Amino acid sequence: MTVTDDELLAAKILVVDDQPANLELLAHALAMAGYTDVTTTTKPREVAGLYRAHRHDLILLDLQMPDMDGFQVMEGLKEIERGGYLPVLVITAQPSQKLRALQAGAKDFISKPFDVLEVQTRIRNMLEVRLLYKRIEASKRQLEQIVLERTAELRESEARFRGLVELASDWYWEQDEHGKFTRVSGPALEMLGLGEATGADSDARPRWNEADRAMLGEKLATRKPFLDFVYRRVNADGSEQFLQTSGEPKFDEAGRFRGYRGIGMDVTGRMAASGQVADKALRRFRDAMDTTTQGVFLLDRASMRFVDANAAACRLSGYRREQLLELGPAALSDDPGRDHEADFDQLIASGAGDISRPGTLVRSDGARIKVEIQQHASPTSDGWLRVDVVRELDPGN
Template identity: 40%
Template sequence: MNRLQELVRDARLLVVDDNPVNVALLEEMLDDEGYTDVTGVTDPTQAVALFAAQPFDLVLCDIRMPGMDGHEVIRRLRALVGEDAFLPVIVMTAQTDSQTRLQALQAGVRDFITKPFDRTETLYRIRNTLEVELLWRERSDHAEALERLVAERTAELHAREAHLSGILRNAADIIVTADAEGRIRQFNPAAEQTFHIGAAEAAGLPLATFLGEGWTPRVGTLETMARRSDASIFPLEASLATMEIDGAPWVILIGRDVTKRKLAEEEMAFLARHDPITELPNRTALITRLTTMIDEGRGGLALYVAIQGLRRIGDTLGHAVAEKVLRAAGERLEEASGGRAVVGAWGAADFLVLCENMDGVCDYSADSGQDLATALREAIEEPFHVDGNELVLDCRIGVSRFPEHGALAPRVVQRAGLAVFAGRVRGDAGVTVFHAEMEEAIGRRHVLERELRHAVERGQLRLLYQPKIDLASGRVAGMEALVRWQHPELGLVSPAQFIPVAEDTGVIVAIGDWVMTEACRQTRIWHDAGHTDLVVAVNVSGRQFRVHDLTRRVRAAIDGAGLTPSCLEVEITESAVMSDVADAVRMLGEWRDMGASVAIDDFGTGYSSLGTLRQLPLSTLKIDQSFVRHMPDRAADRAVARTIVDLARALDLNVVAEGIETEEHAAVLRDLGCDLGQGYLYARPLPPADFLDFVSGRVPA
């Protein structure tokens, strides 16, 4: 580690953000990177006080904070360090508007970090800013040392020359002295090494030989492209001062080759406009480009490409492989666009493609958007071969048109992204073009999402119970618990509407816990009322089935109600079981050992095999209502039902038929040997009180 790297690692850093999660995230990130002195605060007033007590080398400051926002913090820090001093501040913001950035730049901040944080980019910006500040400080220190040196010279020429010679020999910086005519008198070893010429050879040459013909002696700082003896050029940053020797003015130059710093600045400027992994234009550059297109009246297409499968690759093969795949995906998109579009990186696994309608290249009023999107999708879905692995990605693409779908660039992109989301919700094949109705539909869905998150805690959920009838005796053998959502403003929300939303958002886990607990509690009440033979069936969704501690949750519901486990039957779909058969065998075995029974719901609609069924510790198969509905007049449906009953008998399982609406349905199922049935012939799903009346009044056939 060189000296500059040591200075960077030992720099004092202050993180200011009212969100403690962001502070902790940055502290951990910086600690992992090796920074040794990081202070994090959530109070901007405390941050200013800490800086006033002992200045920090760099401040990472949020813009939006209560009480004192980031702009005020920057203003106070500027007052502490002085108007002309280096202000060591990087702004952290989720805002991308130019006014916020301009205001911060006018205050003298050094850089921006966009939220959410990209680790690589964030660390790179912090390191670059610290290196620039430390190099600047070092140069300023050298200039101040020079000024002090000049001020402290004694009248003794020999003492001054001896002192200067020591500096010349030992300084790491370039030190050159010249007489009043600008001819070189002294050239230290650092100058010899930098300019590729010895001191003796340089003596007497005009300083302009190395600084350019346009150079004129002046006191202050100098930034120029200097010339070596071999005519190669490099960026030189120097301080110039005058001193008097034997009554004659001399010029003394102290400087350094700042090639590395300039390259770092260029790289920082590149990264400010490009994604660090793919090196494609980043979000900032894309918005700028799209804004220009719109402002200049050039219409076109924005295609939002959402890549699916990268996280899986990163989790299984490592992030290095995932990054290679991401870079390759970007290259494929550029190739597939045929050079007629701008391809950029929008997010961690998202790309944005801008196709301009110019000279008929991209006719956004025709089907070219769909055609281009299809070409992009096909390019992404071709297998990738990385490090000996064949890897497959999926993608969804949303298409919006500008300016038709927005006069502002962010709006155009947002609507393309909205099309991706709408396509996923609707189950589109992969390419979805935005239309205005999507916003209303997505808006309704967002309302459902927001309200559904509070439905359990606000007591808006209800359970109805549909009786299960013993087809041979007519008695009520049990019931299926079915959840309903009664919203105070939306009214009764159909399960067909809110269950998919609950699955997508994960709220189904909390709803499932409530349903299991409430169903067990109500069943215990009916047992206490004398109906001890009732068995309650509770549905478990595919999302719930993947919860690692589901068995514990089921056990807690049973124990909390004081219910016998054999009075609970858990219903799960074929597709949930087939997604991970080994895990299903394990979990269903735990429920069987507990004493609960398990039913496969909607049997016959999935892809389970006889071999799979024999592995599963089941008690019941449920014939889906789609087969029951047309049994009387469709021989094929009767054959399916008969096969399911025969299969259940072979595996020693019970059979329940759903959707029995007529006596004819019931008669056919009885003849087939089906055990239990449920449907509107007997009763619709009933509230608890009505269900109890139904059970009490039911006379066995």
């Protein structure tokens, strides 16, 4: 990382001396060296205001001035640059003041009477350091801003994905490695048989099928994923209610178990209408998928074909739904050598839950669009299913 001559010569310099002759001499030396942005003042009390307005890259400061000496000027500058870099090069005829000036925050000094070549050399050296420091600070702020923006995007993406999951279920739950519930939405605790309303008459409470509830407890204890586990309870009016829940364990990057998360729904209507085509849960999932503005692709591991896609997925890809069901991820990828089966297997093996990555989607007309892809793999009764939630990125991203 270097500073160009153009950057050095365009640096903002402020010269402070109560003697007009000294100001004229220094200004002339700077002009002869090619510096183009030089301000001078004989009034030390104006320095703080000038610096606050223009943020000079270098201040040439005489220490011995009658109204307000250079040390007082530096104290005023410290109030502006709290804990920051003080770009001051002091000018003094007193050798005893050099150490005090450096201790007060000055970065270098020039002795009077001064040599013009020495002045130009020290100014150039100080400006190189100052401009590099400012460039590093700007890069640091830019990096911090990028991190903040990416973190916000990831949080927004996670919120969208969770919203889709919650739309497709009646309740959502999470628990830590000790079995304590850390997040619930809807009547999760009641539906899991873990949190009936306190104080309710025991005769009015639902009666759980204890065998079913024991099996649910066993599934949670195994720390393995389970899908569409159906269990029953008998309500106070004698009616039987069927509930369904799915859950998966959470593991950190080191493979340590961190709890469970899952969804559930009331499937009483579906169980009562067994054998009929209508399926309330599937209709709800279909409606949820088609109302989201993001593309949702469901991929079957065994066939490596899409088994479902929502309306937004069709708009993004340019294919009709029936066309997509004949295709797999290779048809939408811009990387002909990519091993999509290996990608799927790696997602299953990682056990890390949801992953997010940028990518390029190839439309049916050959156009390529930049997208963000969030993926999640879940076991089914006959294999694995991957949910790809795809969001088109703005052209500037």
